[in-house]
Amino acid sequence: MINVSKPIIEKEEIDAVMEVMKSGMLAQGPRVKELENEFAKFCEADFAVAFNSGTAAIHSGLYALGVKAGDEVITTPFTFVATANPILMLGAKVVFCDIREDDFNIDPDKAEEKITQNTKAILPVDLFGQVYDYNKLEKISAGHNLKILEDACQAVGAEQSGKKAGKFGNIGAFSLYATKNIMSGEGGVVVTDDEDLAEKCRRFRHHGQSEQTKYEYWDIGFNYRMMDLQAAIGLAQLKKVEIFNAKRIENAKKLSHELADIKGLVLPQVLEGNKHVFHQYTIRVTENFKSTRAEFTAYLKEQGIGSGIYYPKPLHLHPHFLKMGFKEGDFPVAERLSTEVLSLPVHPSLTEDELNLIINSIKNYAK
Ligand SMILES: *Cc1c(COP(=O)(O)O)cnc(C)c1O
Secondary structure (H helix, E strand, O other), X not given: OEOOOOOOOOHHHHHHHHHHHHHOOOOOOHHHHHHHHHHXXXXXXXXXXXXXXXXXXXXXXXXXXXXXXXXXXXXXXXXOHHHOHHHHHOOOEEEEOOEOOOOOOEOHHHHHHHOOOOEEEEEOEOHHXXXXXXXXXXXXXXXXXXXXXXXXXXXXXXXXXXXXXXOOOOEEEEEOOOOOOOOOOOOEEEEEOXXXXXXXXXXXXXXXXXXXXXXXXXXXOOEOOOOHHHHHHHHHHHOOHHHHHHHHHHHHHHHHHHOOOOOOEXXXXXXXXXXXXXXXXXXXXXXXXXXXHHHHHHXXXXXXXXXXXXXXXXXXXOHHHHOOOOOOOOOHHHHHHHHHEEEEOXXXXXXXXXXXXXXXXXXXXXX
């Protein structure tokens, strides 16, 4: 079976973990500091702070931006739930905004209508590995004095106008979960150019303590610390991020070239100025395609080809959010796209034979 994602664990990762094991210091220490330095350098950010998950990174980032009870945060319903839950953890209100068909990200034209006196921040997602429409959304947020937290969990190494993902807002948040473009098993990182925000994130990670004054509690906090064990894996992966992403981009290019003329399939679009790093290669199976999406995925499975549906239902249609008063019809584009999307394997360890099998199987099916 060709899986839709596959973590790469090589000698470098194994050796790095063994070294930490032998050092006897497993929890947050020098490797975490090193990962933060390297991550900041990679994103060309002034500061990076590491966490034990992407969710913790988003939670801390929103906290640092001052999001609190009574505030509203505008985000997309077409994402993993970890984008929205941190808003609720802070007692703030999730305000969904519908998405665009071409990049699956927040539609800036619809975002402005969502702004009220209580709006504190916008939380766009670089979905599937492509940076959101920063220029338009930034104009709107600046006009209303809002903060932006960029959920770049799927987009490490992506770029827009030559600038790295994570830099399109006051704070950018990454995930190093096992299936992301680079990983540490579990893990997360925020990047920012703002020293005060970075310090607030560090304290929030460590029960409100600063690194200088231990057992002095400045604010509320959690235990959101990353282990050196995880950081060692993350560091080994970060060295290979450009290689991994280049392979994803190459695989995506081949898929897009070969599948271009199939009726009813809409292939992923790379918007102008963007470097898309294809965390997922997500096509749309529209009503003009030969069969339903379910029949198509069943066929792919028979051929030994895994695929994924990200996401089968927009967030607002889950019981968790229906309780807040959202209903079907609220976000029609997200609702329709959730019935069409299908992610095909694009990960760096695909062999040429596997890629050809995917392409030929789809071409044969669509004939
Ligand atoms: C993976 C992911 C997260 C959360 O990351 P974890 O490390 O799993 O906590 C948040 N947002 C998006 C869009 C993600 O894909």
